[in-house]
Amino acid sequence: MSKAPTSTAGQLPADRPSAVSRSVTKVLETVSDDAGQVTSVVRRTQLPSGLRIVTEQMAGARSSSIGVWVGVGSRDETARTHGASHFLEHVLFKGTSERSALDISIALDAVGGEFNAFTAKEYTCFHARVLADDLPLAIDVLGDMITDSVIAPHDVDAERDVILDEIAMHDDDPDDVVQNLLAALTWGPDSPLGRPIAGTTGSIEAMTPAQIRRFHAKHYVPANTVVSVAGALDHASVVRAVRKAFSRNEWLDVAEAPATPRALRSSRRPRVSAAQGQVLRPFEQVNLVVGREGLTRDDDRRYALAVLNTALGGGTSSRLFQEVREARGLAYSVYSFASQYADSGLVGVAAGCLPDRIDDVLTVVREQLVLIARDGITEDELARGKGQLVGGMILGLEDSGARMMRIGKNELIHGDLPGIDDIIARIDAVTTADVHEVAAEVFGRPELLAVVGPG
């Protein structure tokens, strides 16, 4: 583990990295192949401003992926700023002192790069994938957008309409509707974690340019930002390019310790109790989620939960797929999921079925949850679940985009990079008893049921 020594106290968590007076660079991970050839090296540089730059140099790569991660999302919003993180993500594409919105688009379109952004409950990410030669351009454009955005009132208004369209689009997507409903049931419709990420029509219509500027000034600071790059690259060159691109507007001229997300970001989190909700929509299909509050992202039992999730509904050999779809043909899709946040989590089963099958699907799903909570899983399922997790993880880390996501998200959220070998060892260490224990606990919690479909 590679945490910086603790040196700051007060309201900060104990493991918060300290401020540095000059750049500090560290090798976090080196991976070699069977022949002893180094295939990847992860390095981190922390600047005095608190900005962290993590890179993964991948042997043989021709492309580079870059992400700028900012530790702000919908759960950092109040009722008045609900949707501001996502609004801001949009507005930053609208232009800087140097570049118009069109210039930004042209710069990356012209090299065939993929350029996009997303906002989650706990962070915002801007990312691009380009051929190695175009990496300096991508870094410059992203630095420009983050540090020198104009945030002009007429751009805010034009983007407001685009976001209202996006909200309408989410309202037409059964998966989005049912997941938003589940979050509202779990944490309360007015809690930061329970609210939809994009905001509501009302909150977006009311948002002013001044609110968005203040939100930017507060959250888009170096200590709350991580730049991650993976692929064909040279670490020192990346650091130089980032320093230059992010030095606009004296953005880097502060000295701060990096912020890691606090364990409890909302001051009061409602206790989760059993809840049911239904949204009537004239869809052909019913979409439903049967959930439970899950584990937090630092919970050591999350590896056992991952194995449990895999055996329960993680593939076509899983219990749910076999019982609901293969044996009975009750639903086209059925799977389970587990998501983690700083101070809470969700575990659930999602299914889509015809309206007259909803009772049968619910019966079978609940039976399976009772069974797995009572008896756990078999040794066979344990072995298969581990193989599936480890194989899937290795397969999932082949491209530069996935590597960039891994190092960027871990640095922002944990201030640390769990080694791939460590993760494999922790998955390998899971026993059927561990899985049984977590299944009994999690599926013993109050049931949350969200249903979307025709009345």
Next chain:
Amino acid sequence: MSKAPTSTAGQLPADRPSAVSRSVTKVLETVSDDAGQVTSVVRRTQLPSGLRIVTEQMAGARSSSIGVWVGVGSRDETARTHGASHFLEHVLFKGTSERSALDISIALDAVGGEFNAFTAKEYTCFHARVLADDLPLAIDVLGDMITDSVIAPHDVDAERDVILDEIAMHDDDPDDVVQNLLAALTWGPDSPLGRPIAGTTGSIEAMTPAQIRRFHAKHYVPANTVVSVAGALDHASVVRAVRKAFSRNEWLDVAEAPATPRALRSSRRPRVSAAQGQVLRPFEQVNLVVGREGLTRDDDRRYALAVLNTALGGGTSSRLFQEVREARGLAYSVYSFASQYADSGLVGVAAGCLPDRIDDVLTVVREQLVLIARDGITEDELARGKGQLVGGMILGLEDSGARMMRIGKNELIHGDLPGIDDIIARIDAVTTADVHEVAAEVFGRPELLAVVGPG
């Protein structure tokens, strides 16, 4: 170009590859890096049965992707067998003489592999991505499914329910509904190309196990099948494994020349005339497509069309994105597309907007189509479009899955592999005059308009 010499006549197209009396292997493409190191080699082996095996050995890869491509899709169906290709794709997962559906699932889930299939209008593809060590297992499972499926009546019935759910799910997806409507308007709702791939509730309810077996026996033959593998592999070992896996049921014991899709697969194709259609759905958003009949897949002007498509609506710097979304905030999403089939194609602009914006969106989109048909594109747009296409193509060919798709689809559809350098040269050769000519012709064709949304 590497087409086999012509040796068969009759109703077959002139470039159909000939039958061979023993396996014939050929190197189709070798790519080296700047240092002269070979980074990939594409090889093809044709077996006497007509089965073709194409592999791309990628230096440094750790995973392998495999696809089995069968030249059958919804346009090979009659009104009575409408949906049979897709139904069959599902049923083949239900078990063989050796393996139950659960055994099939377990085999690939256990190694973390991604395993899936899709059916298009002109082909069906079963594919998997696994770590290199697990490639023999993946080949064996796929060979087993293709050649020795049980197609038991009770499995057909169970899967029928799953497909009815899938059709209902597509009916809830605005993009699917509008694209199906556009196809029906373009080629006629009762034509093979104009019908939805999955079939209709009626055709699926009526489909019998015997029909599905006959459909399988007719289309799933070696001469109509291509196996493509890309990643970490040895060509000779892949060929050996495929011969073994596909020799069940004496499936390979025939001698045939490979089939390439015929230029005209439906005997009568309706002429495309102007058409409008609307489907009322209580969605929040309107989804619309303004289209024209496009180019066939062998049309030499398709490179000019690709540049045109990019300038018109291929990225955030494109005319449509700038005019519709950036300048006016009229829609959340707007883009253009071009799809090609053996004897027809589609070119169109898709947008999603709030219901009260539909007239404004249509006005702006039509203006842009008139302008680009009248004046073509600028030299700047030409240069950017080429950069975007070439960069995007190179970026898109980094992983083994994309390489497997490229070599498999080209072998099945063209019986040939256009070299990457050839394609780049053809894109580079496009002039503004070429683009202008294709724009004037295509956008001068009768307008097709499909709209889905609230009434």
